[in-house]
Amino acid sequence: MTPITLVEGRRISLSNLDKVLYPETGFTKGEVLxxxxxxxxxxxxxxxxxxxxxLRYPDGPDGQLFFTKNPPPGTPGWVKTTPVPRSEDLRAEQVVIADLPTLMWAANLVVEFHTPQWPAGAPALADRLILDLDPGSPATVVECAAAALWLRDRLTADGLHACAKTSGSKGLHLAVPLEPTPSEHVSAYAKALAQEAERELPDLVVHRMTKALRPGKVFVDHSQNAAAKTTAAPYTLRARTLPTVSAPVSWAEVEACRTLSDLVFLADDIAPRLARDGDLFAPLLDPALAGRLP
Incomplete structure (x- = not known):
């Protein structure tokens, strides 16, 4: 029988809690929850x-992965949704994780959480800018850290406040809080910034996705600022070999990065980090730090 758990008054079925999802560490579904x-x-x-x-991975990262924007089958009626008009379906809706019961219901599906750069009710009006720094082998997060520092300083020169987090995969994400800005304007600025980084750091950075250009360099992916794109949320688990997390990091940690392991964080690392440092992505939530693009 599937156990029923009461979370803030909501009855939630939590299944297969002993199922191992990350075989290298024995990390189970119960531990995910x-x-x-x-x-x-x-x-x-x-x-x-x-x-x-x-991004669902109910049998672990080595199993089948399902990426969905629509509410999954069986979504409870109490789960909040919001209209998200898409070109292929003007009546489309997506889930909004509004509270702890909804989070636990979604986590039971074994998921990564991805969000756009704009809030519900304001499609294509971005309140953050994202740069995804993706290393091409043999480059690693060490090279991403070097690129991130240049980009941080360049953003600061434009009066913008950048925060960093690990992608939970191979690279880093930079995020900038913005006054609400049309997504196409954010995209244009981000692309120009990536192109400038390539001109200034030609041995380190590329701004195009072309695979032949990427070995040993950091691809500064500006495309996630497009209204239709999404980015892994802060603190989401990732469907990787280990239970890695997209973890906010301090700029001191970025500056000190010398090896791949310096900026890799697992689920068990996060609670101690929060207790010690608090939420290093809190500036994204501070309206006073929301910048205006030049």
């Missing part, structure tokens, strides 16, 4: 009032 419950306050703050896309 515990992780999300532990970081709920911070994760919910960052995905608040945003349509959420799910």
């Amino acid at each position: 515990h992780y999300y419950a532990t970081v709920a306050g911070h994760l919910l703050a960052h995905i608040h009032d945003r349509p959420v896309s799910f």
